[in-house]
Amino acid sequence: MSTLEIRDLHVSITADDVEKEILRGVTLTINSGETHAIMGPNGSGKSTLAYSIAGHPKYTVTSGSVTLDGEDVLAMSVDERARAGLFLAMQYPVEVPGVTVSNFLRTAKTAIDGEAPKLRTWVKDVKEAMGNLRMDPAFAERGVNEGFSGGEKKRHEVLQLELLKPRFAILDETDSGLDVDALRVVSEGVNRAQETNDMGVLLITHYTRILRYIKPQFVHVFVDGVIAEQGGPELADRLEDEGYDRFATAGV
Template sequence: MTTFEIRGLRADVIISEDERKEILKGVDLTINSGETHAIMGPNGSGKSTLAYAVAGHPRYEITEGEVLLDGENVLEMEVDERARAGLFLAMQYPIEVPGVSMSNFLRSAVTAVRGEAPKLRAFSKELQEAMKAMAFDSSFAARGVNEGFSGGEKKRHEILQLELLKPKVAILDETDSGLDVDALKIVSEGINRAKEANGMGVMLITHYTRILNYVKPDFVHVFAGGRVAESGGPELAETLEAEGYERFVKVGA
């Protein structure tokens, strides 16, 4: 059983050398193995800041609180150590890495997380199976990471990484944004496969309920004003779909 705990987390975004702004204002959240927690809320509420601060993005400075993965404070770890400990972030805007093939990138990532290089033939088979499941043609293995990929292909590549790295906890930052219906189904199926295979916990950040039709949440949290403003079951997402975030915007202002 894995437990991922965010306790009293406060964080600033560094705007410039002389300017910063507090975004996270005391976040408390606990995710256990096999649970899916949907984080919903209006633009500017701090959802993506939460994801990047926990993952260790240098633009965000944590000023208070702790983040525990099975009792270990990940905030004391370097970014690569957090990944090896079992933390995964699927980015909202995946970047291109020209000159580095997808296959080399993924084998290097798998080697770093697993602690040893997989045998080439075994990894090639594993990669091809995972690519097929994510609807990638085998030719993509030789292409630069995300180079010339469509938005949907970039998001599918994020979930391909998820399936190969087998984290304990996955933070998915608006993985559904910009996806058409077919891509949304493929991405959702990949998330569900990884969750079922590894029993990982999922923090799913999203604006909309459409992905929740495919990736069923156990808990829904409304994020507003840099903190969790309300929590509930899947029915809370339906309420948000019907009523919007207006009352939470007023609270967070």
């Protein structure tokens, strides 16, 4: 079993020469096979947590720790974090013109595993994964996310997830911009990856609709850079009914 452990994490950003603290002491532990949902209003720090774990240079960790099986994640470069088994599915995947999806996937797999996958097996795996996600095989020869719709970009993120087989996946609003059918297909892909690899999942979302397909064991409410409340799946249903107003009135 692997463990991703976040302890008293404080993170700031600098804008217009002014440093602003976004995360104000986040503590969270995720084990292999577990699904943790993070919910909260806009601007509460959910995406900041995701990008800080992944190593985005915009975010400065001022104190606290992130460890993966006892290894210091914050001391790793971004590529070292990926090779260690961390994966970030971005809320807004970027386009990479001139690099085909097939080349990108095989290059990423080679970098993470330290050796190139056997071509015959790899082609079969890619074709099967694309079929499961209902992606047109022609997408393999298109530029990465170039001209993709929002739903196609999210399917491509999950395609990477299934093929790269990380130990922990951080999904930053993977449900945004998806219609009902695409949401179901993407969710099934995440569930397949988790079942196959005993992967831990940190799922960031505003709404409970994706939680009907990806079932969390733990729900954490993010408000103003801290975890304001924690519970089981029933907490997500309560948030759906009541919203986040009660946290604001409580002065969190």
